[in-house]
Amino acid sequence: MPSLGDNAPESGLEGGRKRATINDIARLAGVSKKTVSRVINQSPFVRDETRERIEAVIAEWGYAPDPQARGLAFRRSFLIGMIYDNPNPQYVVNMQLGLLDGMRGSGFELVVHPCNRASPTFLADVRTFVERQKLYGVVLPPSVSEDDRVAKLLNEIGCAYIRIASVELDKPENMIVGHDRMGGAQAARHILDLGHKRIAFISGPDSFRSSHERRGGFEAALAERGLKLEPSDIIQGAYTFESGVACGDELLKRTPRPTAIFAGNDEMAAGVLQSARKAGLNVPADLTVVGFDDFQIAQAVWPPLTTIHTPTREIGRMAAEKLIDAEGRERRERREERDPARTEPNLVVRESSGPAPSV
Amino acid sequence: MPSLGDNAPESGLEGGRKRATINDIARLAGVSKKTVSRVINQSPFVRDETRERIEAVIAEWGYAPDPQARGLAFRRSFLIGMIYDNPNPQYVVNMQLGLLDGMRGSGFELVVHPCNRASPTFLADVRTFVERQKLYGVVLPPSVSEDDRVAKLLNEIGCAYIRIASVELDKPENMIVGHDRMGGAQAARHILDLGHKRIAFISGPDSFRSSHERRGGFEAALAERGLKLEPSDIIQGAYTFESGVACGDELLKRTPRPTAIFAGNDEMAAGVLQSARKAGLNVPADLTVVGFDDFQIAQAVWPPLTTIHTPTREIGRMAAEKLIDAEGRERRERREERDPARTEPNLVVRESSGPAPSV
DNA sequence: CTGAAAGCGCTTACAG
């Protein structure tokens, strides 16, 4: 067999002009195109000897089926959509990278679709997007994932989907569940281990499930050690830097002041740092601050934030694999790799947390 | 004409089961599908009366041509690729949003393709991506945009492309040129206006054109006021936070110390802030720090960074429009909107810059 | 296990 590329069409006289089609392969292998189609689609109903001959021709010519033609015949494209409204760039990029990791070598491509859940045409837009592109499937990160109307729509139009969320909102085959609750508990234990008693929590917006889960885990772990947050110890932010500053201001003017603040995400924690600086407080000597997510901001800020690292990219990879595998693809082996621990959050201790001040 | 959606197929007995095809529209309008195709493709060779009749049927049934079928016949998809290796999440997300802005309503979709320019299979990968998906066109942000091999390849395989870069590297129709040079000059003038004399510059890596342009603009504006940077006043970073810390450490231990540092991007400027804090220096009293980009980090850091805002999203919008319009689409009107000033960088003064210390 | 026919939903020549 000639080496690849030696007499591939690209190097011939008509260099790169035309790619081989299923008809070329069929002719060259002396079979019908239907049989070539069978080996492309891994049908078991092909004699080994025939399959090998066809595969050799395919390899020799560097043939790859046209996804557009295949899609037209299948009535379904080889496109996977990511429909999202998460405002954090790093989350978005990490999620995209993770999805791409899971899609690598599969022949699928990723189409990105930011959206606005508050728009009156939101659902119609999603529907148009999915139907017009005949999407193979879609991945929904929070908070789109938390919108049952979207899941209902997708079910109606028969589009495969994976919801990424911090609680099991749907059938297991449609879910990748994060462990925000566990992360909240890790934060609580860390703060408790440092000896803090006056502890406050800045939650994210109510509309995010993660917000409730992080809080729930935090409060549960506190309760395990006999500590209970008063309603006044819990204050609501918006997952933004500015809201972190505002909540910090509010909390730090109190008497007695909390000695530790757990913020629902890094941006708000960074805001608390800002607020503490304005108040002339020293972190971590006077105040411990713990964030959540471990995005870049956690390290760019001073002091660098102790935070809960969440494996966004890994979760994305699992979501894509689940979507693709769902249809009975190979690479079942990879399942082994899927160590659940890899999707668990973990505490990263940096310099914004320290022992409770001995008052 | 019945109102849209009233007796559209979705609401019929076979609710949502089947979308109208070109054949349905042709039959309903009493013409051949070729004529429907003509109105879809805005051919001038259709009698007005015929066109209106067809358009009415199209509107009534909410018909939209299948991009996959159209792509197969056209031998070209309605997909636009973004091929990039820029490591900054905010840049990537803003660029994606800008491209999407420019594509809105056009029927095109965005396929993202991060890549590694150092990979031995890099060019082959790009080629496979473009050819297999029969991409309508691709947008190349830096530093992929600066790779002439990519442009050459794209020309060879006849794929439309737009290079986004800080210098005119290609024919105008293939370029969106940023104004990094102007931004560098703005930084210089600001620092000069504050009375600084001992000024240092932290450049990005040599492999980024923006790095040279920002420096070039900075030095030129300095020269206009009779100031010249010594080679030792220029130090090279890597556009990363860590490199900013390292360069800051290096610069701040000198005697005499610079009173102002212009860093080639915000991340490095944030690093300098960190370094200054370690050295016990007060910003801006002892040291002025100016960044470039105006990404989120510029505001999260303390003190908030004076920096050069670059309109990444707007540039992305222009790139997408140029790619699509290039093929002779309508919306020429929009051209008017294209105020060149909107793509220019501009100085954002925050708290990291102040008058030169009176030593 | 393999193939000939028809079709997916469009467009490109080619006529008229």
Added chain:
DNA sequence: CTGAAAGCGCTTACAG
């Protein structure tokens, strides 16, 4: 200005 035929590169029934 309009249309009938053939084709884009695949797959789905249906035979054998």
